[in-house]
Amino acid sequence: MRLRVPLLIAAAVVVAVALVAAGCGGGGDKKGAAGDGKQAASQVLKMAWGAEPPSLDPGLATDTTSSNVLLNIMDPLVRLGDDLQPVPALAESWDIDGKAVTFHLRDDGRWTNGDPVTAHDFEYSWKRTLDPKLAADYAYQLYGIVGAEAYNNAKPAQAAALRDTVGVKALDDRTLQVTLTSAQPWFVQQMAHHSFLAVHKATVEKYGTKWTEARNIVTNGAFKLAGWKHDASITLVKNADWRNADEVALDRVEGRIIVDGTTRVQAFEAGEVDTLDGAGLPPADMPRLKQLPEYEKYPALGTYYYGFNLKNITDLNQRRAMAFAIDRQAIIDNVAQADQIPATGMVPQGMPGFDVIKQDFLPTRADLEKAREFMDKAENPKRKITLFHNDAPGHKEIAVAVQAMWKELGIDVTIKAQEWAQYLEFLGPPPSDAVYVYRLGWIGDYVDPMNFLELWTSKSGNNNTRFASPAYDRLIAQARNTADDEARYELYRQAEAMLTGPQGELPISPIYWYTYTNLERESVKDTFKINLLDQFDLSKVVIKEA
Amino acid sequence: MAAYIVRRVVWTVPVVLLVIFMTFMLMKQIEGNPFRKTERAVPAAVQKNLERKFNLDKPWYVQYTQYVKGVATGDLGPSLVLRDRTVNDIVKEQFPRSIELGLYAFGWAVLLGVPAGVIAALKPNSRFDYGAMLFSNVGFALPNFLVATLLIYFVSVKWGVLPTSGWTTWQHKILPSFTLGLVPMAYFARLVRGTMLETLQADYVRTAKAKGLRWRRVVGVHVLRNSLIPVVTAAAPLLGYIITGSFIVENIFAVPGIGRYYVTAVSARDYSVVMGLTVLLSIIVIAANLLVDILYGILDPRTREART
Numbered sequence: 001m002r003l004r005v006p007l008l009i010a011a012a013v014v015v016a017v018a019l020v021a022a023g024c025g026g027g028g029d030k031k032g033a034a035g036d037g038k039q040a041a042s043q044v045l046k047m048a049w050g051a052e053p054p055s056l057d058p059g060l061a062t063d064t065t066s067s068n069v070l071l072n073i074m075d076p077l078v079r080l081g082d083d084l085q086p087v088p089a090l091a092e093s094w095d096i097d098g099k100a101v102t103f104h105l106r107d108d109g110r111w112t113n114g115d116p117v118t119a120h121d122f123e124y125s126w127k128r129t130l131d132p133k134l135a136a137d138y139a140y141q142l143y144g145i146v147g148a149e150a151y152n153n154a155k156p157a158q159a160a161a162l163r164d165t166v167g168v169k170a171l172d173d174r175t176l177q178v179t180l181t182s183a184q185p186w187f188v189q190q191m192a193h194h195s196f197l198a199v200h201k202a203t204v205e206k207y208g209t210k211w212t213e214a215r216n217i218v219t220n221g222a223f224k225l226a227g228w229k230h231d232a233s234i235t236l237v238k239n240a241d242w243r244n245a246d247e248v249a250l251d252r253v254e255g256r257i258i259v260d261g262t263t264r265v266q267a268f269e270a271g272e273v274d275t276l277d278g279a280g281l282p283p284a285d286m287p288r289l290k291q292l293p294e295y296e297k298y299p300a301l302g303t304y305y306y307g308f309n310l311k312n313i314t315d316l317n318q319r320r321a322m323a324f325a326i327d328r329q330a331i332i333d334n335v336a337q338a339d340q341i342p343a344t345g346m347v348p349q350g351m352p353g354f355d356v357i358k359q360d361f362l363p364t365r366a367d368l369e370k371a372r373e374f375m376d377k378a379e380n381p382k383r384k385i386t387l388f389h390n391d392a393p394g395h396k397e398i399a400v401a402v403q404a405m406w407k408e409l410g411i412d413v414t415i416k417a418q419e420w421a422q423y424l425e426f427l428g429p430p431p432s433d434a435v436y437v438y439r440l441g442w443i444g445d446y447v448d449p450m451n452f453l454e455l456w457t458s459k460s461g462n463n464n465t466r467f468a469s470p471a472y473d474r475l476i477a478q479a480r481n482t483a484d485d486e487a488r489y490e491l492y493r494q495a496e497a498m499l500t501g502p503q504g505e506l507p508i509s510p511i512y513w514y515t516y517t518n519l520e521r522e523s524v525k526d527t528f529k530i531n532l533l534d535q536f537d538l539s540k541v542v543i544k545e546a
Numbered sequence: 547m548a549a550y551i552v553r554r555v556v557w558t559v560p561v562v563l564l565v566i567f568m569t570f571m572l573m574k575q576i577e578g579n580p581f582r583k584t585e586r587a588v589p590a591a592v593q594k595n596l597e598r599k600f601n602l603d604k605p606w607y608v609q610y611t612q613y614v615k616g617v618a619t620g621d622l623g624p625s626l627v628l629r630d631r632t633v634n635d636i637v638k639e640q641f642p643r644s645i646e647l648g649l650y651a652f653g654w655a656v657l658l659g660v661p662a663g664v665i666a667a668l669k670p671n672s673r674f675d676y677g678a679m680l681f682s683n684v685g686f687a688l689p690n691f692l693v694a695t696l697l698i699y700f701v702s703v704k705w706g707v708l709p710t711s712g713w714t715t716w717q718h719k720i721l722p723s724f725t726l727g728l729v730p731m732a733y734f735a736r737l738v739r740g741t742m743l744e745t746l747q748a749d750y751v752r753t754a755k756a757k758g759l760r761w762r763r764v765v766g767v768h769v770l771r772n773s774l775i776p777v778v779t780a781a782a783p784l785l786g787y788i789i790t791g792s793f794i795v796e797n798i799f800a801v802p803g804i805g806r807y808y809v810t811a812v813s814a815r816d817y818s819v820v821m822g823l824t825v826l827l828s829i830i831v832i833a834a835n836l837l838v839d840i841l842y843g844i845l846d847p848r849t850r851e852a853r854t
């Protein structure tokens with residue numbers, strides 16, 4: 001009898017321990033599953049777009065917002081992989097033979113009205129973009145194709161005759177043959193740009209300029225444009241008939257158009273949207289936003305630089321002094337504050353070939369000693385200069401910082417701000433004589449250093465420095481025809497050296513390489529990615545359970 | 547009265563023509579290439595094609611006459627920047643929202659500002675009076691973009707009571723219209739208080755009181771009607787404030803009206819949008835002024851005689 005009580009207690013304890021162990025074990029398992037990224041039941045992404053797309057016609061779109069919407073509702077021939085090499089999308093393979101590139105299309109591309117996507121669609125679309133009547137802003141993206149520039153340049157009377165001289169031809173439904181003006185080894189990568197998307201001929205001809213309205217549009221990509229309330233919202237729904245639809249997790253993307261940067265951040269913080277589109281965070285808020293777990297930054301293919309007007313700042317040693325006096329890292333840390341990378345050359349980090357091309361001459365921190373040495377060597381230094389910038393946020397602060405840095409060299413800088421469109425007219429080329437130094441940036445169109453280095457050829461419409469070097473022009477022309485990557489990167493290295501190397505002419509002083517900053521909620525942070533060309537692929541986004 | 551109205555309507559035509567001419571000339575004076583949106587230079591062929599498409603390669607008088615002809619037939623032209631839309635599209639779709647915003651702002655001003663002024667006048671130098679005038683001063687002093695951002699921060703982000711931006715449900719419409727209505731509210735409060743105080747001193751008010759009329763009737767029928775005349779006069783210039791204030795409020799609250807796009811169109815050099823919206827807004831201002839004058843005539847019989 002006496003033994004039964006301790007036995008009962010022991011039994012009770014064992015049972016209690018067993019229950020607790022079971023409870024703990026079960027709870028632990030459940031937590032683990034959710035933490036491992038189980039998909040949320042509701043795959044509806046709420047995001048904020050930074051602008052109203054001026055046009056969703058691939059032939060007319062030029063800005064990032066239009067480009068991102070288009071690349072998600074349409075199927076390009078290729079996409080860019082993580083290493084920025086082309087990955088087959090609608091084109092399953094391609095052959096390159098000198099100046100001839102042949103794309104072989106998949107047979108399961110479908111328009112949303114059921115029609116198959118064929119090579120004829122691409123031929124029609126590219127010729128349409130080059131048609132002078134359409135007056136496409138980005139027609140020049142296609143100028144690498146034989147006959148393209150001539151057709152685009154033709155007077156209306158002669159245009160029709162030149163249409164078929166353009167070197168793009170659909171050999172059959174699945175084969176697209178393109179003839180280029182020169183080897184252009186980056187051509188296939190360029191196909192990832194929205195200007196090379198196909199449009200549905202019958203829809204375009206039926207609805208004219210209204211074919212891109214949500215009620216009319218016919219697309220062929222991972223998502224469909226379910227709604228577009230101008231200036232208000234863009235709604236995408238999953239295209240269940242897309243060739244890879246079973247790999248797409250999102251069902252809907254509800255996008256609100258919020259142009260004001262501060263309001264966009266406030267909408268995010270109020271929980272109304274779960275991600276922004278990388279359109280940029282207000283510079284004044286950066287110190288606070290960088291502390292948030294939702295903050296994300298991505299490298300960008302873009303260079304922010306100060307250009308010299310070589311007619312006014314004639315002395316190379318003065319330019320060197322000014323370039324060495326700029327403390328790039330300090331500007332990034334204290335003024336720009338978006339974790340940019342200090343730029344020591346025109347071609348940005350992340351560009352294939354960067355390791356070969358980069359120069360070691362310009363410093364990331366100010367080197368006042370060397371700067372003063374250069375300044376002393378300068379024969380006719382200009383001590384009173386004007387620095388021009390456009391009046392968008394952030395540029396004035398950088399100008400003021402640089403003004404102080406150049407004061408150390410005994411240079412008095414007057415800063416002048418101008419409104420954007422007037423500023424561009426003022427810079428020419430050739431730039432107005434009042435300009436000594438100006439500020440600009442260049443964001444890459446496609447993933448090859450050519451896009452950054454060809455700006456400095458003597459005839460380039462984007463060269464506002466008056467830098468003109470026949471040797472440089474020859475290098476660039478040669479690179480255009482060099483198919484082998486290694487050989488071409490070597491030519492690029494020489495070109496970069498002519499700009500920012502120890503013997504370079506320094507027509508520009510690069511300041512930093514851009515980054516894209518964004519706010520993304522934990523549930524999408526892992527899968528929402530912005531690549532170096534500011535593109536994001538919604539078909540890869542998965543909303544995790546909280 | 548009818549002759550007066552007809553005359554005013556007929557005068558609208560030359561005024562609008564003048565507005566078109568001045569805007570046209572001003573836009574031509576401002577340098578800037580509407581087709582160059584980023585730092586990228588526009589290749590010569592592309593520039594040529596664009597100018598040909600939008601008739602910018604024709605001499606200015608040809609462009610002007612074509613435009614005026616278009617306005618006469620109600621066609622305000624295509625947008626140079628929003629390539630798939632015409633100015634008519636933009637106006638049809640987005641202008642009603644701006645009107646709605648303006649009307650609600652005006653509504654706030656009348657609903658809160660006028661009663662505040664009336665009560666302040668009836669209880670001069672009381673706590674309510676000082677409070678109302680303080681509120682009025684603050685309303686004038688604070689710029690609307692500051693009020694907007696503060697309201698969004700406290701009401702939407704911190705307390706989560708109303709949405710931050712957009713224009714879909716009635717909850718969305720409260721903050722933007724309140725922000726825009728703040729200055730009119732402040733203005734009305736002051737104005738009504740001032741005119742009422744003056745009117746309350748008038749002889750006929752004392753007579754009415756002496757005659758034994760109920761105070762509520764004296765105020766509500768006699769005093770108020772006379773005090774509102776300056777308010778009606780003030781309404782027309784206030785319209786100007788509401789139109790220009792809407793540019794900022796629409797931008798911050800992401801209201802898809804025309805105000806926001808009007809400002810960006812100037813920077814973007816979207817000539818047809820700028821001209822089209824200027825024409826539209828000038829017609830509205832003219833119409834509003836006419837309405838005010840008619841109302842004035844109804845409210846104040848003295849002016850009716852002077853006009854004919």
